[in-house]
Amino acid sequence: MDDYFLRKGDVISFESPREPGIFMIKRVKALENEMIYDTIKQKETKVPKGHVWVEGDNKRASYDSRHFGCIARGLITGRALYVIWPLKRFGAKLTLFNDDGDEDND
Template identity: 30%
Template sequence: MQQIKELLKTVGFVVIFALFLLLLRQYVFTPVIVKGDSMDPTLHDGERVIALKNTEIERFDIITFEAPDEEGKNYIKRVIGLPGDRVAYQNDTLYINGQAYDEPYLDEFKAAVTDGFPLTSDFDMSLFGVEVIPEGQVLVLGDNRRISKDSRQLGLIDESTILGDVKFVFWPIADFGMLGKD
C-alpha cells in the first residue's frame, strides 16, 4: 500500500510539473531553431534560441514572427523601425527620423565587404508606399543584409504576427548566453 501511495505522489508530481512547463511554453516563452544564414553573424543556422512572449518590442530587438509569404513558416529578424519612424539607408548608414545610427552587430560583415558594394543597399520609406511606419507594424531586417529576406521584400510586418522576442541562445553550448542589441 505504501508503494502505491509513493507511486501516486510521484506520478502526481510529474503531471503537475509537465503542466507547469506546458503553461510556461504556451504563455511565457517558445524555443526556436534558427534556419538559414540571414541573421549571421549574430545567429547561426541550427542554433536554438528562446523567445519571450508578451514582451514590449524595442528597436534592435531580434524577433520571431509568422512568415507573411509562407504558411506555417516563421522568420527571425531584427526590428529596425517602429510605428511612427521614418527609416532610410544611404551609403550603408541607417537613418531613423533623420538621425544616423550605429549598428555594431554589422561591423564584422562590413569589414569583410571588399567588392565596393554596400552591405545594405540604399532604400527609404517609398519602398513601402508610406512616409512613416504605420501603427501596428514594424520594419525588420536580417543582419546578413545581402541575402536576407526581410521587410525589403516582405513589406512591413504586422505586430500581431510577432511570436516572441529572442533573448537567449541555449544551443550549441559554445554560444550559450543572452543576446544583446549590439
C-alpha cells in the same frame, strides 16, 4: 505582443506575411510611426501603426522587410532572449544594436 515589450534591436519570431505557416526570426529595426531607409527601394518608408520593420543581421543574404514590407504586430509570436547557437555562446544574452548597427550595452 504589447508595445512595452518590444523595442528596436529586439530579435523576434513571427509568421511570414507571405507564406502562412512559415516562421522567421529577425531583428526589429523600426517601430510604428518611425522612418526607415529601405536600401532595396532606395527610399524612406514610414512604418504604419500596428507594424514593425525587421531586417536580418546578414543584410546581403536576408529575406526581410526590404522584400516583404512592414509586418503586422499580430504576426509576432515571440522575442528571443538568449543565444543557443553556436554552442560556445550558448546561454549568452542577445546583443542589442543601435541605429548605426553597433552593439549597444543594454
